[in-house]
Each structure stands twice: as structure tokens, then as C-alpha cells.
Amino acid sequence: MMNAMSDARFWDRTSRRYARSAIADRAGYERTLERAAALLGADHRVLELGCGTGTTALRLAGGVQSYLATDISPGMIGIAEERRAEAGAAPALSFRAATAEEIAAEAGRFDVVLGFNYLHLVRDLPGTLRSVQALLAEDGIFISKTPCLGDMNPLLRWVLLPAMRALGLAPHVTSFRLEELEAQMEAARLEIRAVEWHATKGGDDRPFIVARRVSR
Template sequence: MSIANDARFWDRASRKYAKGAIADQAGYERTLDRTRALLGPADRVLELGCGTGTTALRLSSDVQTYLATDVSPGMIAIANEKHAAKPIPALAFRTATAEALAPDAGQFNAVLGFSYLHLVRDLPGTLRRIHALLAAEGLFISKTPCVGDMNPLIRLALPAMRAIGKAPYAGVFRAAELSRHIHAAGFDILTTENHATKGNDNRPYIVARKR
């Protein structure tokens, strides 16, 4: 399995994904509101793992520039279709990963990763890369499933599902482990929140500042 395999999986799933409903709409709105409050009109924002662009289209009107990226060309194609129907001058979509972006340090004031970090294959390396892309004291904002804190049956099922093409790569870590990795990459964690409004949720909303 490789990043190319991941891209092909999400390409195949992109149209179905685009039609899917958000499981916890109220929790999602809380995440958007909280993130919007952290961004300013002069900010240059990068979103990693933007999917079909739903979050980017909601947040990009309030900042100077907003680059939304995803590993899947299929996802980005759908995002561009949405953007064409509702143009936002500050927003651009690109097929890319954090590692593939130009190495100019300090080009973003904020990097967003929603449902992203559990999908990367080198968590420490990706976090270091995010750190390099941020300006001094820039913010990294994450909300991602911590599979290690979920039902053990999910962890057991993932390898079998990947083997038959029914799941992408997913890293298994707990929330405490994720926090340690973020700190080790050069960030100070400012807050960790739970935005769920129904059911159990193992996706901590983390705001971290580059030090």
C-alpha cells in the first residue's frame, strides 16, 4: 500500500462521499465556529485533506488566502465543481499533500487538518512538515479520529478491510499519543476540546501554536 493507493481509494469513493450526510451536524458547526474565531482577515490558511471542499467553502470568505488540498484528484475535481458554482476569490483547490507543497517556510498563518492526521503514513514527519509551513507562532488546528481510543473491533477490522479495498490506510493512535507527537514536532497545545453533540466521539479538536 502507498500514497498512490490511498489516492485511488478516495478517487473511487469521491462521488459517494460527496453525497454523504455529516453524522453530527451540530458538532461540525461548532468546529466551524470555533475555527472561524481563530482566523483573521489577513491570515493565509492551508487546509490539508480538504475532501470535496465543504469546510473550505465555509471558512475561506473570512481570510486573505485559503489553499485547500487533498491527495485525491477525484475529491479536488468535485471541490472545484462546487467552487465554480459559488466562486470565492480567496480560495484555491489543489491536489497535494503537506509533503508535496513547496518548501518555503513560514508561508501560512494557520494550517487546518480535519479528519486528516489518522490518514497519513508518517505522523511525526507530517507534523514536522506542517511546522515548517507555518509562520512564527502560526496555528495548527486538528480534529481527527483517534482510532486507538475506539472500539477494539474497529482496530481489528481495519487490516482486513484494507486488504479487500474497503478502507484506506488509517493510523492507530490514542489522543494522548497524538498530543505527544504534536508537542514533539515543535508545538505548544493551547486547547483540546470535544465538539460532539451526540454519541461517543474520539476526535479531539486540538489548537496548537508553533514555538
């Protein structure tokens, strides 16, 4: 609980700065939105985990039955609510401060669960993926895109990120390689159907993954 609370405090502190930051690869982001939207249907119940300040939710919620966007940080959710009010956005959209584990403990299932720039920030990757599997309806899909830090420059993993965390300038992050992430998904009964690369600038260590819930 203390870890979750400290994570939430970090994102609360940085929420306004995060909201002002520019998307580094706009074309890559648009490609991700296009692919995600193509997988959403008008009758789908959608859950987004780690929605931040709601940028993606505001773009995707218009074409589905319901869209619940969640984040661990009440500060992030507060900004997302402000943006929704300004945009007069989709009545299907709602925001809530919550974790995957909290939502999974409640009744109700989702046709699609989204997690963009999310999985590398959770402290218990296997547990979170099990929660995602529990959140999905039969044959539901999980769509994720997250940095695989284990495939990135070791200097970033072992020097820069620890130094930034020590100064309170970076959140907790979990390092894994793509092959490790794929194995964890399969272990959680999430069958990988597609792995794509959407970056248009430099290398791409943020795989876009589509996985389907399997019962056994």
C-alpha cells in the same frame, strides 16, 4: 511514493460516493466550524490539508486573505472545484492536489494550517507534523480534529477496519491515542493550546486541537 499513489487511487475511486455522504453529526460539525472561524483573521494566509471535496473550505474561506485547500486525491479536488464554481465562492479560495510534504518543500508560510479528519489517514504522522510545523509562520497555529482510533473500540481497530481494507472498502488508517498524538505534536514543536470535544451524538474520540508553532 507507491503508498501515496495507492491512497490517492482509493480516494479517487470513492470521491463521488464520499461527496454524496451526509455529515453524521451536523451540530458537532457546526461547532467545529464556529470555533475554527473564530481563530481566523482577515489578514490570515490559510492552508487546509486533506480538504476532501471542499465542504469546509467553502464555509471558511470568505473571511481570510488567502485559503489554499489541498488533498492527495485529484478526484476529490475535481469535485471541490465543481462545488466552488457552483457556489461562486470566495476569490481568496484555491484548490490543489498536493500533500503537506510537497507544500512544505516550496517557499511560503501560512498563519493557520487546518487538518480535519486528516492525521489518522497519513502514513508518517511524525513526518507530517514536522511538515506542518515547517509550513507555519512564526507563532502560526495548527487546528486539527481527527479520530484517535487507539481510544476507540478494539473491535474496530483490529477486526472491522482490517477486513474493510482487505476488501478495498476502507483507506489506510493510523491508530493512535490522544496522549500519543499530543506527544507527537509536542515533539514536532507544536505547542498545544486547547483540546476540545465537539460531538453532540454519543462518545467523542475526535479531539479538536489548537497548537501553536514554536521555534525551539
